[in-house]
Amino acid sequence: MTNKDEPIKIIVIGDVVGRAGRKCLKELLPKLRSQFAADLVIVNGENTAGGFGITKKIFLQLTKEFGISAITTGNHWHDKKEIYSFKDQYENLLIPANMYNVDKESKGYCLLPIRDKKIALINLTGRVFMKGENRCPFETFDKIYDLLKDQTKTFIVDFHGEATSEKQAFAQYVRGRCSLLYGTHTHCPTADERIFDHSMGFVTDVGMTGSYDSVIGVKTSASLGFFLGKGKAKFEPSNLEPWLCALLCSIDLSSGKCLDLKRERMKFADHATDDLATPKTYAMPSS
Numbered sequence: 001m002t003n004k005d006e007p008i009k010i011i012v013i014g015d016v017v018g019r020a021g022r023k024c025l026k027e028l029l030p031k032l033r034s035q036f037a038a039d040l041v042i043v044n045g046e047n048t049a050g051g052f053g054i055t056k057k058i059f060l061q062l063t064k065e066f067g068i069s070a071i072t073t074g075n076h077w078h079d080k081k082e083i084y085s086f087k088d089q090y091e092n093l094l095i096p097a098n099m100y101n102v103d104k105e106s107k108g109y110c111l112l113p114i115r116d117k118k119i120a121l122i123n124l125t126g127r128v129f130m131k132g133e134n135r136c137p138f139e140t141f142d143k144i145y146d147l148l149k150d151q152t153k154t155f156i157v158d159f160h161g162e163a164t165s166e167k168q169a170f171a172q173y174v175r176g177r178c179s180l181l182y183g184t185h186t187h188c189p190t191a192d193e194r195i196f197d198h199s200m201g202f203v204t205d206v207g208m209t210g211s212y213d214s215v216i217g218v219k220t221s222a223s224l225g226f227f228l229g230k231g232k233a234k235f236e237p238s239n240l241e242p243w244l245c246a247l248l249c250s251i252d253l254s255s256g257k258c259l260d261l262k263r264e265r266m267k268f269a270d271h272a273t274d275d276l277a278t279p280k281t282y283a284m285p286s287s
Helices: 018-036 056-065 083-089 137-148 164-174 220-227
Strands: 008-013 040-044 070-072 109-114 117-125 155-160 180-184 194-196 200-203 242-252 257-267
Touching: 008 018, 008 155, 008 180, 018 040, 018 056, 018 242, 018 257, 040 155, 056 070, 056 083, 070 117, 109 137, 117 137, 137 155, 137 164, 155 164, 164 180, 164 200, 180 242, 194 257, 200 242, 200 257
Parallel strands: 008 040, 040 070, 117 155, 155 180, 180 200
Antiparallel strands: 008 242, 109 117, 194 200, 242 257
16 A cells, blocks of 8 residues: 655656557556556657657557556647547647647646645647747746646656757756656657756656667658658658657655656567668769
């Protein structure tokens, strides 16, 4: 029986990409959840449906079948247009509160019940190198924090951004008010996890869960063709060499302080095959 005064344990998984990412969740998450004795699992699901967006079927698979507590998203939240038909039905499906095409900031946060308390989960996106005129994430956090600070001491933020400098600047801005801040979007895990002031856990990017024999999850053949000037082929997620990348965090609910933070990487043993089974050679385009 869990003591209500014990720290809660949270698994954060960033940018689950396509079928390979979902396969990692299905096969590896139960083992990780058991080993860590996790109370909550939070996943960024904006790339779960073919690498672009999320469907209702996948959302329900993640939450009902895989037992994931909440789904955050990012700049690809709207790539599958069906999300407009179900996003308001689920409080634990978040879209970036400050994104240019998000009208209701309330869809960018929720309160997750845990024991006899609540945790605030906030989803924001950056502005540097990101498409669209996103509203200021710093000001948006201030508004949401002021709205929720009397209801909880525990604030967790998924900051979906391209620029490492912007993520780290945001970390400096919210230290003392946030329990856990983690970056998503770049699909590349960073080795800078740390705890600010014995209080706020932070990592610049959790990294994707999906195919690492790829270019940020996309089949190498299409990506190389694009970078070598051979035109933009259809981007599809690779299925080769799937990894699960996660962040393991312990938080004291009474104070909202992060007590421990650790990165975790697990490889899925059964390598899938796709168009990379036969290596391809690419020549530089002629000038």
